[in-house]
Amino acid sequence: xxxxxxxxxxxxxxxxxxxxxxxxxxxxxxxxxxxxxxxxxxxxxxxxxxxxxxxxxxxxxxxxxxxxxxxxxxxxxxxxxxxxxxxxxxxxxxxxxxxxxxxxxxxxxxxxxxxxxxxxxxxxxxxxxxxxxxxxxxxxxxxxxxxxxxxxxxxxxxxxxxxxxxxxxxxxxxxxxxxxxxxxxxxxxxxxxxxxxxxxxxxxxxxxxxxxxxxxxxxxxxxxxxxxxxxxxxxxxxxxxxxxxxxxxxxxxxxxxxxxxxxxxxxxxxxxxxxxxxxxxxxxxxxxxxxxxxxxxxxxxxxxxxxxxxxxxxxxxxxxxxxxxxxxxxxxxxxxxxxxxxxxxxxxxxxxxxxxxxxxxxxxxxxxxxxxxxxxxxxxxxxxxxxxxxxxxxxxxxxxxxxxxxxxxxxxxxxxxxxxxxx
Amino acid sequence: xxxxxxxxxxxxxxxxxxxxxxxxxxxxxxxxxxxxxxxxxxxxxxxxxxxxxxxxxxxxxxxxxxxxxxxxxxxxxxxxxxxxxxxxxxxxxxxxxxxxxxxxxxxxxxxxxxxxxxxxxxxxxxxxxxxxxxxxxxxxxxxxxxxxxxxxxxxxxxxxxxxxxxxxxxxxxxxxxxxxxxxxxxxxxxxxxxxxxxxxxxxxxxxxxxxxxxxxxxxxxxxxxxxxxxxxxxxxxxxxxxxxxxxxxxxxxxxxxxxxxxxxxxxxxxxxxxxxxxxxxxxx
Numbered sequence: 001x002x003x004x005x006x007x008x009x010x011x012x013x014x015x016x017x018x019x020x021x022x023x024x025x026x027x028x029x030x031x032x033x034x035x036x037x038x039x040x041x042x043x044x045x046x047x048x049x050x051x052x053x054x055x056x057x058x059x060x061x062x063x064x065x066x067x068x069x070x071x072x073x074x075x076x077x078x079x080x081x082x083x084x085x086x087x088x089x090x091x092x093x094x095x096x097x098x099x100x101x102x103x104x105x106x107x108x109x110x111x112x113x114x115x116x117x118x119x120x121x122x123x124x125x126x127x128x129x130x131x132x133x134x135x136x137x138x139x140x141x142x143x144x145x146x147x148x149x150x151x152x153x154x155x156x157x158x159x160x161x162x163x164x165x166x167x168x169x170x171x172x173x174x175x176x177x178x179x180x181x182x183x184x185x186x187x188x189x190x191x192x193x194x195x196x197x198x199x200x201x202x203x204x205x206x207x208x209x210x211x212x213x214x215x216x217x218x219x220x221x222x223x224x225x226x227x228x229x230x231x232x233x234x235x236x237x238x239x240x241x242x243x244x245x246x247x248x249x250x251x252x253x254x255x256x257x258x259x260x261x262x263x264x265x266x267x268x269x270x271x272x273x274x275x276x277x278x279x280x281x282x283x284x285x286x287x288x289x290x291x292x293x294x295x296x297x298x299x300x301x302x303x304x305x306x307x308x309x310x311x312x313x314x315x316x317x318x319x320x321x322x323x324x325x326x327x328x329x330x331x332x333x334x335x336x337x338x339x340x341x342x343x344x345x346x347x348x349x350x351x352x353x354x355x356x357x358x359x360x361x362x363x364x365x366x367x368x369x370x371x372x373x374x375x376x377x378x379x380x381x382x383x384x385x386x387x388x389x390x391x392x393x394x395x396x397x398x399x400x401x402x403x404x405x406x407x408x409x410x411x412x413x414x415x416x417x418x419x420x421x422x423x
Numbered sequence: 424x425x426x427x428x429x430x431x432x433x434x435x436x437x438x439x440x441x442x443x444x445x446x447x448x449x450x451x452x453x454x455x456x457x458x459x460x461x462x463x464x465x466x467x468x469x470x471x472x473x474x475x476x477x478x479x480x481x482x483x484x485x486x487x488x489x490x491x492x493x494x495x496x497x498x499x500x501x502x503x504x505x506x507x508x509x510x511x512x513x514x515x516x517x518x519x520x521x522x523x524x525x526x527x528x529x530x531x532x533x534x535x536x537x538x539x540x541x542x543x544x545x546x547x548x549x550x551x552x553x554x555x556x557x558x559x560x561x562x563x564x565x566x567x568x569x570x571x572x573x574x575x576x577x578x579x580x581x582x583x584x585x586x587x588x589x590x591x592x593x594x595x596x597x598x599x600x601x602x603x604x605x606x607x608x609x610x611x612x613x614x615x616x617x618x619x620x621x622x623x624x625x626x627x628x629x630x631x632x633x634x635x636x637x638x639x640x641x642x643x644x645x646x647x648x649x650x651x652x653x654x655x656x657x658x659x660x661x662x663x664x665x666x667x668x669x670x671x672x673x674x675x676x677x678x679x680x681x682x683x684x685x686x687x688x689x690x691x692x693x694x695x696x697x698x699x700x701x702x703x704x705x706x707x
Contacts (some may be wrong), residue, residue: 029532036527037539040583042521047580048546051561052553220449227446241688242454248684248691249457250641252661253677257456259665260463260471262676267459270472279543302453322461331435360550360642368664377552385554385648397553412541 058399059394062172065164067110069098072166081162091161096133103130117389118174118183119163125154138202175395178192199379199396206376210358216298217305218347219356225309227344230318247303253363258296262286262368268418288370296368305350308415312346349415356407360400376400457681461546464674465487471671483597489675499672502660509571509646510639513578520579521586522628526620528587529594540587547584551644554581559648569651577649578642581634589634593627593698626694633687640683 012021066073071094079087102108112126119290129152141147148155166184167174181197182189224243227294228236240394246254261267264283270280316339324334362377369378376396383393427439467486468474476484493499524543528536546554558566558577567573597620603617621628643658650659657676664673 026532029530030534033527033530033533037524038532040524040543041539043520044543044580044583047558047576048554049542050497051557052549053557054561054564055553055557178477220452222455223442223446227443239450242450244688244692245684246453246457248637248656248688250637250677251682252641252643252658252665253460253684254456254681256661256665256669256673257460261456261667263471265470265472268462274672296653298453306535320490331438351541356548360552362550362552364664367662377550380552380556384559390560393556396552397556400550401553404548404550408541408545414469414600 029233055394056398058390059175059398060171064111064114065168068102068107072098080172088200089143089145092148097138099133103134125152162316175391178392179395202376202379213297213358214351214355217302221305225306225313228310229313243303243306254300255367259368287368290373291363291375292368296364301354304353308349309346352407352411354403454659460674464678469671484674489671492672493675502655502657509574510636512575513639514636515631516579517586519582520631522590525587525590527647543587544584546581555645555648574650574654576653578639582638585634586631589631590627593624626698630691630694
């Protein structure tokens, strides 16, 4: 302490070097901030992130075949499906043993269901045989090859054995291939036949309709944002309520309003008939199709477009427009070359937000979309809750999530996620 | 375009007025669907359109029967009580965790701030159906599926982004020297928080809470998957009503929900203006 020299490190009051003391204070500050955040981070991790991760894992997980038919999987490892020959007797014997065991604990129906997703018809072969094989004596009843084929000629099909072999791994790309209308064929992934392709159509439809909705939101939102930004504050605040009220109104209320208005016997058709624009005999079909979904969702998502546009337009200095006009620009040139380019960030922010929200929509398409106006979310819900093909639902969900997260990342880069405005 | 200059040409005049008409039509599009259901909910008939009596403003054409039905029907009543039991609990959970974390996030030095923020906001961005499906599987595993606690936790997670966004926005205008002054006068951090910081950021916290409340109160996808019949909420009941056989009682429920939204919107606007006024006064 006593021999402090001019060249020595600067010390804090307690005698430690100031640099280290400051670093320590900074560390404490960081630690305190993290301690405040930690409970919430943990909460979100357990209640939200883990569940989503758990679901995504189901899209590749495929333990069931291995767990239910362990002997068969082992024997089939040496079999080459490309030979076109049925596997040896050993495989049949292994299968009979596995099937007997599985049928006793009733897990053979589960594996049957799993393999049926890949090769329709396989389920009944497993179920029917399972009941009989249960009573066989595995040690003495052989050989099983003829016995099994006699029981159900499905076992004489090379395709069936190939399916078991292809889907015997712990992980599978099968669900993902299925989600993009492909399947694992004899020579690797192949495109499904034309009549079995539904998921690509659905993905493309979701994207296309979300784009249409985003575009209609831009077209409707732009003039409104402009007038809100250019009116005197008092009037603008009043009109703002008309934008914020739909934003705060329950999604189901707005969807039911549209469902009621758009019906064939609804208010819109009644009015059109009354004016005489539409004949009473052929009222417009506005609901349970793509149009219904587009109208209702444009209405629901419009505030998300107007608010970011409005906050950008508010910052634009009106003197730029006046300057352009005094330099001889027409109204249109002044708008298009001077004003519009400055509003592009607002349009971008609003569009990404609306698009992100639109692609994942479930409720509105389910209620007003009929069969033609549904989204990929509706298909995911179907697979999770009705068909029971959870893996496929998870794979479709993973694809949707990838699209949304990519856009989320772009949004964060250009707008910054903490700049989201809520009213 | 605040005013039309006196030298405007006919074309400019025409555009000025037609532009206002276009804006008027968009405002009409925004508000009309919500307004229209209000008179329809007083329909004396079981129709979803205006009856001739209603158009003549005949008192015979109007009645409160759909409201009576809502208040006397058991399934609607239990749905309402379930909603009122779930939403406030979810709000309390998200406001408590959310405010604490927002204060942490507003400290000057937070490591990985961007990444943490992205994670905390993600429940708002991830499509609801994915969250719902994930929670369904995961909560079934840990025995929370179909329970009150499970639904509350799920809704709290969905409400957190709104609390984070509103409270961090309020904290931007918070004067840090106030907490230092309090500490200087001998207050411990807890006292400082409750007596100095909390009263000042309260408007933001309440707005965040209202957002979290309405998120839970309106939520239907997650509760469909995570809840069971015992947690059937108002939106769930409406969803079933809309999908299966649509009954005019829905109109009465919708009108009541619109009234609630108007109240919440008015409160949030009042709080926002108050905090803007306060911010204008405090030195930055």
